[in-house]
Amino acid sequence: MVSANVIALLYLLSAVLFIFGLKGLTGIRSARRGNALAALAMLLAGITTLVDIGKADYRWIVAGLVIGGGIGAYVALKIAMTAMPEMVALFNGFGGGASALVALSVISLAILEGGEPLGASASISGFVSVLIGGITLTGSLVAFAKLSGKLGGAPIILPGRHWINGFLVLTTLGAAIYFLLSSGADATALVTSFLVATALSLALGVLLVIPIGGADMPVVISLLNSLSGLAAASTGFVLSNNLLIIGGALVGASGLILTQIMCGAMNRTLPNVLFAGFGGVSAASDSRDYQNITSYGPEEAAMVLESAMSVIIVPGYGLAVAQAQHAARELGDLLEARGAKVAYAIHPVAGRMPGHMNVLLADADVPYEKLFEMSAINSEFKTTDVVLVVGANDVVNPAAETDPQSPIAGMPILKCYEAQTVLMIKRSLSPGFAGIKNALFENDNTMMIFGDAKVVLQGLLAELKELGTA
Amino acid sequence: MGELLIGLYVFVLAIFVGFEIITKIPPTLHTPLMSGANAISGITVLGALQAARAGSTELSSLLAFGAIVLASINVVGGFLVTDRMLAMFSGKKKKNK
Numbered sequence: 001m002v003s004a005n006v007i008a009l010l011y012l013l014s015a016v017l018f019i020f021g022l023k024g025l026t027g028i029r030s031a032r033r034g035n036a037l038a039a040l041a042m043l044l045a046g047i048t049t050l051v052d053i054g055k056a057d058y059r060w061i062v063a064g065l066v067i068g069g070g071i072g073a074y075v076a077l078k079i080a081m082t083a084m085p086e087m088v089a090l091f092n093g094f095g096g097g098a099s100a101l102v103a104l105s106v107i108s109l110a111i112l113e114g115g116e117p118l119g120a121s122a123s124i125s126g127f128v129s130v131l132i133g134g135i136t137l138t139g140s141l142v143a144f145a146k147l148s149g150k151l152g153g154a155p156i157i158l159p160g161r162h163w164i165n166g167f168l169v170l171t172t173l174g175a176a177i178y179f180l181l182s183s184g185a186d187a188t189a190l191v192t193s194f195l196v197a198t199a200l201s202l203a204l205g206v207l208l209v210i211p212i213g214g215a216d217m218p219v220v221i222s223l224l225n226s227l228s229g230l231a232a233a234s235t236g237f238v239l240s241n242n243l244l245i246i247g248g249a250l251v252g253a254s255g256l257i258l259t260q261i262m263c264g265a266m267n268r269t270l271p272n273v274l275f276a277g278f279g280g281v282s283a284a285s286d287s288r289d290y291q292n293i294t295s296y297g298p299e300e301a302a303m304v305l306e307s308a309m310s311v312i313i314v315p316g317y318g319l320a321v322a323q324a325q326h327a328a329r330e331l332g333d334l335l336e337a338r339g340a341k342v343a344y345a346i347h348p349v350a351g352r353m354p355g356h357m358n359v360l361l362a363d364a365d366v367p368y369e370k371l372f373e374m375s376a377i378n379s380e381f382k383t384t385d386v387v388l389v390v391g392a393n394d395v396v397n398p399a400a401e402t403d404p405q406s407p408i409a410g411m412p413i414l415k416c417y418e419a420q421t422v423l424m425i426k427r428s429l430s431p432g433f434a435g436i437k438n439a440l441f442e443n444d445n446t447m448m449i450f451g452d453a454k455v456v457l458q459g460l461l462a463e464l465k466e467l468g469t470a
Numbered sequence: 471m472g473e474l475l476i477g478l479y480v481f482v483l484a485i486f487v488g489f490e491i492i493t494k495i496p497p498t499l500h501t502p503l504m505s506g507a508n509a510i511s512g513i514t515v516l517g518a519l520q521a522a523r524a525g526s527t528e529l530s531s532l533l534a535f536g537a538i539v540l541a542s543i544n545v546v547g548g549f550l551v552t553d554r555m556l557a558m559f560s561g562k563k564k565k566n567k
Contacts, residue, residue, distance in 0.1 A: 018510065019487060019491065021506075022488075022495075022506075025499055025506065026491065026495050026496070027496075028499065028559055029560070031499055031560075032553065032556040032559075032560055035506055035556055038509065039553075042509070045516055046515065046519070052520075056523040060534075060535045060538075061538065064518070064522070065538060065542050067539050068539040068545075069546040071547070072542060072543040072545065072550065073546050073547065075543070075547050075551075076547040076549075076551035076554065077550065077554070081555070084501055084505070084551075084555075087505070087547075088505055088508060091505070091508035091543070091548060094508075094541070094543050095512060095514065095540075095544050097537075098512070098515070098537045098544070099511075101536050102514055102518050102533075105521040105529075105530040105531070105533035105537065106521055106530070112529060112530075113529070115530075121474035125474075225507055225508070228507075229510070231511075232511050232513055236477065237477050237481075238517070239517050239520060240473045241517060242476075242480050243516065244516060244517055245477055245481045246484040247510050248481075248513065249480075249484035249485045250484060250488040251488075251510050252488070253485045253486075253487075253488025253492060254503060255507065257489065258500060258504065348497060353504065354497065354504065355499060355500030355504075356501055359502070359555055362555070363558055373497055
């Protein structure tokens with residue numbers, strides 16, 4: 001048996017490697033090595049734990065590792081980059097679920113199987129793990145269903161949902177207090193209170209996420225990411241395992257920062273995202289609200305692009321849905337070959353999760369030097385000949401700046417309207433997730449091109465090539 | 471100082487370290503950051519291993535087994551998919567294309 005001190009020092013080494021791994025992610029060049037370092041840290045931690053366990057029945061352990069590892073590897077290698085938000089959402093849920101199961105296992109051992117009774121701090125943190133883990137699990141499953149289209153993106157608003165949620169929270173707290181105070185009570189009562197709390201936390205996860213609309217998914221997925229870390233940290237408290245606490249805290253902090261950034265990018269507060277049921281159908285506008293729409297085909301648009309010396313491409317979720325990232329990159333390359341300056345402008349909440357558009361464009365081999373954040377590129381629109389908006393809507397809606405009554409008032413937007421010409425590729429005039437009209441469509445310098453992003457981009461490509469040879 | 475307090479110290483300090491480092495990560499890498507965080511949240515596999523050591527068919531071992539499966543999906547899947555994404559960012563052309 002290796003001494004507990006050696007084990008603790010090896011855990012410390014893992015923690016240091018995790019932190020260096022995260023540090024690697026602060027630069028694009030060092031990021032891959034950083035991820036490898038973090039993986040190494042995990043491997044070291046795993047081996048250390050196995051050594052610490054010593055002689056045990058390894059059949060279940062090996063089976064679990066092989067099954068889980070196999071599924072994980074399969075998913076990671078097969079998943080399309082457009083489906084990253086779904087995958088991260090699902091993994092958030094697995095992380096939370098795993099932490100809750102560990103806490104349940106420890107509690108079951110202590111209460112049902114005659115193990116050593118839990119101390120007060122282990123009981124409290126066990127309860128917290130199960131609650132956070134349960135909410136994370138079911139909340140993430142709902143987010144996964146929404147992101148993968150198995151459930152509609154529109155908010156599902158139950159009548160009196162705040163009352164239902166409040167009731168559930170209070171009942172859960174009641175069960176928790178009963179559990180903690182009844183140290184002398186019989187096992188059945190303890191188990192019942194625990195099971196009640198577990199079931200309620202699972203229900204709460206569902207109820208908290210179903211009223212949140214598709215546009216707010218970047219916030220939700222970041223928040224659930226954070227919760228999955230906090231669940232792991234509180235499991236660390238149950239087991240007095242500092243490495244779990246550190247790893248969980250790092251993930252918790254990461255998710256919180258992303259949540260904050262996403263809320264800021266929409267000029268919303270977290271409570272507003274969670275409880276307002278934003279993006280309902282009530283405010284929805286349709287094509288009848290628009291006048292002065294000029295619709296063009298790829299030929300006219302190609303002519304505009306042909307004479308452009310500077311082009312900014314603004315990708316949105318429509319690009320992801322149509323899998324149009326490769327066509328967008330081809331068009332960008334062609335324009336560059338013709339002497340135009342091409343850049344890509346990325347709004348922080350474009351897509352369904354933080355950084356989603358960057359990954360899609362990287363997938364299409366767009367060099368990251370050409371991807372610009374909103375703050376870096378917003379001053380460039382004034383001097384740009386053509387902005388090509390591909391499947392984005394709310395993030396370019398000038399109403400955010402001009403109409404203080406608008407639901408998105410104050411949200412920072414990409415100032416496309418300042419460009420000479422705006423080419424807007426959209427499927428239809430239907431509103432974005434905010435459910436509001438986009439004044440940009442009606443501007444004199446806006447040309448609407450209706451259709452699937454990929455089809456339109458390929459049409460543009462063909463027309464441009466023809467112009468080039470003529 | 472009791473174990474709970476030591477744990478709290480560690481937790482709070484780790485949160486601060488996390489904040490310091492993660493605010494410096496560029497938005498371009500936010501998706502890989504999240505999938506990497508998925509992998510790190512799989513650290514709970516250590517707890518699952520400890521809980522599974524009894525190896526019996528008692529409820530606690532079955533729960534621990536479930537935890538090992540879920541957590542190792544996260545660990546293996548999270549690190550692999552992050553590596554896949556970061557390989558794209560490092561600018562190397564994909565081989566067979």
